[in-house]
Amino acid sequence: MKKSLLILTGHTKGLGNAILERFLSLENTQIIAISRTGLEIQHPNLTEVHLDLSDLAGLEAHLSKIFPTGDFDEVMLVNNAGWIGEVKPVGKLHPKGIRQVMNLNLLAPMILTNAFAKAYSEVKGRKVICNISSGAAHKPLAGWGEYCSSKAGLAMFSQVAAKELSDSGFRVFSLAPGIVDTEMQAEIRAADESDFPALDRFKSYKESNQLSSAAEVAEKIFYLLTHSELFPEVLQDVRNFKLP
Numbered sequence: 730m731k732k733s734l735l736i737l738t739g740h741t742k743g744l745g746n747a748i749l750e751r752f753l754s755l756e757n758t759q760i761i762a763i764s765r766t767g768l769e770i771q772h773p774n775l776t777e778v779h780l781d782l783s784d785l786a787g788l789e790a791h792l793s794k795i796f797p798t799g800d801f802d803e804v805m806l807v808n809n810a811g812w813i814g815e816v817k818p819v820g821k822l823h824p825k826g827i828r829q830v831m832n833l834n835l836l837a838p839m840i841l842t843n844a845f846a847k848a849y850s851e852v853k854g855r856k857v858i859c860n861i862s863s864g865a866a867h868k869p870l871a872g873w874g875e876y877c878s879s880k881a882g883l884a885m886f887s888q889v890a891a892k893e894l895s896d897s898g899f900r901v902f903s904l905a906p907g908i909v910d911t912e913m914q915a916e917i918r919a920a921d922e923s924d925f926p927a928l929d930r931f932k933s934y935k936e937s938n939q940l941s942s943a944a945e946v947a948e949k950i951f952y953l954l955t956h957s958e959l960f961p962e963v964l965q966d967v968r969n970f971k972l973p
């Protein structure tokens with residue numbers, strides 16, 4: 730039977746939790762899941778790692794323990810953990826907030842992608858890195874200077890990594906998940922209107938049921954990960970593909 734490995738960040742809530750649930754339904758996938766907190770579940774395929782990914786020194790110190798060795802036929806990394814950051818205009822941001830969001834949304838995924846590529850270069854089967862980006866990577870939104878910049882950086886890094894790693898068999902994606910009904914959206918709706926001019930639009934998405942569920946987006950991400958050969962482009966948006 731095929732032996733697979735999934736390394737997933739941000740598995741305790743929202744989209745990451747739905748991705749975790751999808752992979753836990755499989756028999757043969759070993760999962761390393763990284764978040765600050767943990768889940769009250771025991772599963773033979775799941776190993777939880779408690780790490781604050783915005784603490785880069787802590788991440789570097791743990792790095793050698795995150796990537797299991799094994800005779801894997803398929804290896805997948807999903808950099809999903811993220812934060813909207815301070816929803817405030819430039820001039821009202823705090824240096825600590827800027828640092829935290831860039832560390833979590835951009836630098837930790839870069840560090841994990843780099844270590845993953847090194848650890849699994851010899852795997853012969855499917856090797857996929859999926860960095861969860863956002864439509865905001867390509868569209869400036871007032872109040873989201875930290876978030877837009879971090880996701881734009883991640884999208885560019887993914888495109889460079891895709892070029893560099895293709896010869897060794899890795900596929901790299903930067904994936905926008907659409908607007909998903911998670912705590913992150915609740916945090917966005919709690920912003921101050923004077924700091925975030927698009928507040929009413931985001932409130933209306935929720936009121937008019939325009940948000941996707943985390944489970945339906947996770948199903949599409951599962952399909953992308955397990956059928957990567959059908960997706961030639963690095964930049965992906967779940968709103969642009971339908972499940973068969």
Ligand SMILES: NC(=O)c1ccc[n+]([C@@H]2O[C@H](COP(=O)([O-])OP(=O)(O)OC[C@H]3O[C@@H](n4cnc5c(N)ncnc54)[C@H](OP(=O)(O)O)[C@@H]3O)[C@@H](O)[C@H]2O)c1
Binds near residue numbers: 741811910913
């Ligand atoms: N929701 C949307 O509409 C939307 C749209 C576009 C893109 N995205 C992207 O999709 C991804 C998932 O978002 P979501 O909406 O599911 O967010 P969420 O509900 O807020 O969940 C975030 C996850 O990341 C983990 N996390 C947060 N800070 C962390 C840290 N410092 N270290 C380690 N883990 C951390 C959280 O776990 P702990 O609290 O246990 O650490 C949680 O499991 C993010 O990258 C986000 O930018 C979301």
